[in-house]
Amino acid sequence: MLKHSDIWAAIDALARDNGLTASALARKAGLDPTTFNKSKRITREGKARWPSTESVAKVLDATGANLSRFLGYIENDGQTTRPAPTIPLIGFAQAGDRGFFDDAGYPLGGGWDEIPFPEIGDPHAYALEISGDSMEPLFRDGDVVIVSPSASVRRGDRVVVRTNEGEVMVKQLARLTARRVELTSINPAHPGRILAAEEVAWLARILWASQ
Structure with a gap:
């Protein structure tokens, strides 16, 4: 079952492997720099807030990653799936x-x-x-x-x-x-x-x- 934490861990991993913070990744993708802030991952009511498919698509485009790589992060708990260069x-x-x-x-x-x-x-x-x-x-x-x-x-x-x-x-x-x-x-x-x-x-x- 896909978990809320898995998606955010994948976004954090994508940022990390591109030498970026989550805020810098959002900025690079043309999003508000606070889009991926940890404070925005949970609503004031304590409910899980999921990243939109549009924001995920934008960060993939900005980093040159494909959906398979993003899913690989999810399957590996946010760990890098690429071999070390x-x-x-x-x-x-x-x-x-x-x-x-x-x-x-x-x-x-x-x-x-x-x-x-x-x-x-x-x-x-x-x-x-x-x-x-x-x-x-x-x-x-x-x-x-x-x-x-x-x-x-x-x-x-x-x-x-x-x-x-x-x-x-x-x-x-x-x-x-x-x-x-x-x-x-x-x-x-x-x-x-x-x-x-x-x-x-x-x-x-x-x-x-x-x-």
Whole structure:
């Protein structure tokens, strides 16, 4: 039997999985922000107030969810029914292998592990496992950084750089021009690098680190 609490739990779950509060979900759907407030789920007389089919249809449209997914929340007591998103986990040795990336620095194929990670808006994002001590103290051996090949880069960003020779390094971008890429080392014990633009296969911005 469908219960009043099941419907509201499904709405709360839909909001949560879209990074929204119930009020923000209502606003996103073009409804009054108080539509899904807990205080409005019970009338002053103590009777259960059900969300209208119109409001449910609007939130589904606003979030891109379908009715099957909404019903899945109901059947699972408001728990997420989608599997956690994953991204490729690539080691430093793999990053230096030309066969693992296309010319734009996007990972190719599927010969790698995967780790769960929230959606970050770049379908080509991947995780890179740090190897060695050349990036200490900021990044240590075994740390994982999340790399976005499509993110714009600017001076001061930490980046992963791959040369045409297959060398892979994590540096801080000091300057980027049409002719050269100037990099400073994260570990002061290691020198920076200045590369001609034609020496660089690709560079990608680091968005997050697992420290």
